[in-house]
Amino acid sequence: MSKSLKLLICAAAIAVVSAGAIAQSSKKTGLGREALPQEVAAWDIDIRPDGGGLPVGRGSVKEGEPLYLEQCASCHGEFGEGVGRWPVLAGGHGSLTHEGPEKTIGSFWPYTSTVFDYVRRAMPFGNAQSLTADQTYAITAYLLHLNDVVDDKFVLSNENFPKVKLPNQAGFYDDDRESTEKHFWNKSPCMTNCKPAPAKVTARARVIDVTPDTKDTPKVD
Amino acid sequence: MSDKKALDRRGFLKAAGLAGAGVAASAAPAFAQAKPDPNITEVQDWARTLGEGVQAYPYGKPSEFEKHVVRRDVEWLTASRESSVNFTPLHELDSIITPSGLCFERHHSGIANVDPSKHRLMINGLVDKQMVFTMEDIKRFPGRYNKAYFLECAANSGMEWRGAQLNGCQFTHGMVHNVWYTGIPLKTLLDEAGVKTNGKWLLAEGADSSAMTRSIPIEKALKDCMVVWGMNGEALRPEQGYPLRLVVPGWEGNMWVKWLRRLEIGDQPWHHREETSKYTDLLADGRSRRFTWIMDAKSVVTNPSPQAPMKHKGPNVLNGIAWSGRGKITRVDVTLDGGRNWRTARLDGPSMEMSMARFYFDFDWDGRELMIQSRAMDETGYVQPTKDELRKVRGTNSIYHNNGIQTWLVRSNGETENVEIS
Numbered sequence: 208m209s210k211s212l213k214l215l216i217c218a219a220a221i222a223v224v225s226a227g228a229i230a231q232s233s234k235k236t237g238l239g240r241e242a243l244p245q246e247v248a249a250w251d252i253d254i255r256p257d258g259g260g261l262p263v264g265r266g267s268v269k270e271g272e273p274l275y276l277e278q279c280a281s282c283h284g285e286f287g288e289g290v291g292r293w294p295v296l297a298g299g300h301g302s303l304t305h306e307g308p309e310k311t312i313g314s315f316w317p318y319t320s321t322v323f324d325y326v327r328r329a330m331p332f333g334n335a336q337s338l339t340a341d342q343t344y345a346i347t348a349y350l351l352h353l354n355d356v357v358d359d360k361f362v363l364s365n366e367n368f369p370k371v372k373l374p375n376q377a378g379f380y381d382d383d384r385e386s387t388e389k390h391f392w393n394k395s396p397c398m399t400n401c402k403p404a405p406a407k408v409t410a411r412a413r414v415i416d417v418t419p420d421t422k423d424t425p426k427v428d
Numbered sequence: 429m430s431d432k433k434a435l436d437r438r439g440f441l442k443a444a445g446l447a448g449a450g451v452a453a454s455a456a457p458a459f460a461q462a463k464p465d466p467n468i469t470e471v472q473d474w475a476r477t478l479g480e481g482v483q484a485y486p487y488g489k490p491s492e493f494e495k496h497v498v499r500r501d502v503e504w505l506t507a508s509r510e511s512s513v514n515f516t517p518l519h520e521l522d523s524i525i526t527p528s529g530l531c532f533e534r535h536h537s538g539i540a541n542v543d544p545s546k547h548r549l550m551i552n553g554l555v556d557k558q559m560v561f562t563m564e565d566i567k568r569f570p571g572r573y574n575k576a577y578f579l580e581c582a583a584n585s586g587m588e589w590r591g592a593q594l595n596g597c598q599f600t601h602g603m604v605h606n607v608w609y610t611g612i613p614l615k616t617l618l619d620e621a622g623v624k625t626n627g628k629w630l631l632a633e634g635a636d637s638s639a640m641t642r643s644i645p646i647e648k649a650l651k652d653c654m655v656v657w658g659m660n661g662e663a664l665r666p667e668q669g670y671p672l673r674l675v676v677p678g679w680e681g682n683m684w685v686k687w688l689r690r691l692e693i694g695d696q697p698w699h700h701r702e703e704t705s706k707y708t709d710l711l712a713d714g715r716s717r718r719f720t721w722i723m724d725a726k727s728v729v730t731n732p733s734p735q736a737p738m739k740h741k742g743p744n745v746l747n748g749i750a751w752s753g754r755g756k757i758t759r760v761d762v763t764l765d766g767g768r769n770w771r772t773a774r775l776d777g778p779s780m781e782m783s784m785a786r787f788y789f790d791f792d793w794d795g796r797e798l799m800i801q802s803r804a805m806d807e808t809g810y811v812q813p814t815k816d817e818l819r820k821v822r823g824t825n826s827i828y829h830n831n832g833i834q835t836w837l838v839r840s841n842g843e844t845e846n847v848e849i850s
Contacts, residue, residue: 234619235619235620236568236569236570236620238561238565238566238568238569238620239559239560239561239562239565239620240559240560241557241558241559241560242550242551242552242558242559242560246550246560247550247552247558250550250552250633250689250690251552251553251690251692252639253631253633253641253692253698253700254698255694255696255698255699256699257696282507291507292504292505292506292507293507303710303714303825304712304713304714306590306824306825308710308825310705310710312705315705315710315716316704316705317699317704318699318704320699321699321700321701321704321705324641324698324700324701325700325701328638328639328641329536329537329637329638329639329701332510332511332537333510333537333637335537335637335638335639336639378714378715378716379704379708379715379716379717379718380715380716380717380718381717381718381719382717382718382719382720382721382722383717384717384720384722384724387821388813388821391724391810391811391813391817392808392809392810392811393809393811394809396761396770396803396805396811397770398761398769398770398771399768399769399770400768400769401767401768401769401770402766402767402768404850405765405766405768406765406766406767406768406799406849406850407849407850408799408837408847408848408849409847409848409849409850410591410592410847410848411592411837411845411846411847412592412593412594412595412734412845412846412847413595413845413846415591415592415593417502417504417593417594418502418594418595418596418599418734419500419501419502419503419599
């Protein structure tokens, strides 16, 4: 290799390196600012199944009962049975294979942390984030009691929280459509004579009659 | 073929007859039986007088004759309108972009009325630097782009699992819309904060009073998610998350967090309400699929449909939409005889990945009863299944992800009904 060619390659390599350095430094725009710890604390209130994110605190089933009756029962019912179409929170054990399953904390939800997290961030409906940490522990404890997960003497705290397991935790598994529904992939679906006999109507929406203001019969010209 | 011959022959005879009449009575009108149309012979008000001037409507609205083209809800579905859903009037729309004011709504604690000057986006958790951005900061980021994506609620068609229930594609399929978004890649913002190597999941959170949260795997967050402030060329509508929302292409609508205020990076999913007690798919054996994010290929005939029945024999345009969370729609077939025989419909306009496609099928109707269906296919080779094929795998309790083939029964009087067939 000639000296001049070597030099040329060297120069090219330097150019590549410096261009890379520019791209690297321009990756950060400098927009925005660092978040203050108090700001992160104000918004980062989420809880995980392992108890990550829990505030220090405690609350008993006994303390939870009057709070629940005052703050929650008007929608969810005194026993978590749900009023009207508001969510049912208790009961429904063994109903998941039935027609019309009741998906409650005790029958369906996988983690206690979901209850605490949602009550903490979004409840009571229309007055979110108005409960103290201890009140949230107490309401969660009461809901666990309504679902027969703990007895009426139980006190829930940030320390014993991860030990409280819900019955249906093992009832969930990751999306498996690409294997269990593999037969829905088909390069050449049937185009002609795909059914042995003419199709017959087996169900009609009209019979159920739940559509808002169904219109009159149309006119055909 | 024989139909076409007959038509040509009729056309020929008609022309010959007219020519004959012209010869026999040259001064008489050709159509003795026809009355002139007063819409033509009389001067209409709008052709005589002045209309309203510019600025009568600083923000324009549709014609008063289009008042019926609105989102509708089904009151018995939910406990309150603050935690409810309404539906896009698909049977009144065409092309592939949904007008902003007709995009269906789904809120968990009502429409947050956010002042953009007070709105902040925080990034925290497993990042090099926890950060806060204002709306002005976000709009200054390089790499702004525009892209159309469909958004479908995972519960779209969820009422139909146990059988035909609601009469109208607005109600059976109206929890879908397709919008051009303006924004930046989510990756750009995450790079600014610097995601740590153990950061595997992202939690997106809304600023409304439900503080909506969803866990998203970091691969998806870095691949094609967008943080957007614009829809269809203008600011997001309040009910669509003004001033900032997350776009998660091809994945269920619940993950597209509106009024987006926080992105947290973590090493495991959070298992919050919207990914455990809701948006998990309960199957017949009592177990449930979780993290069923992708919306599979789906289509529906929007015209005719129960709210837009057949009105005319002769030429008709069958009109519909298709979409897939796995990529582009490559083909849509339609049947008029309940799935015995299929014809490939005409895809009109661009077919973009994870965006709605429009299809048409031009046909002559002789007044015979029809069982109309459409069947979408995407670029992965996925074929939209029948409802019974879906039920065979999933049972009828799963609520979410019902992408089964829809049947409309058209009676000889034109009446069109949501049915299920053998």
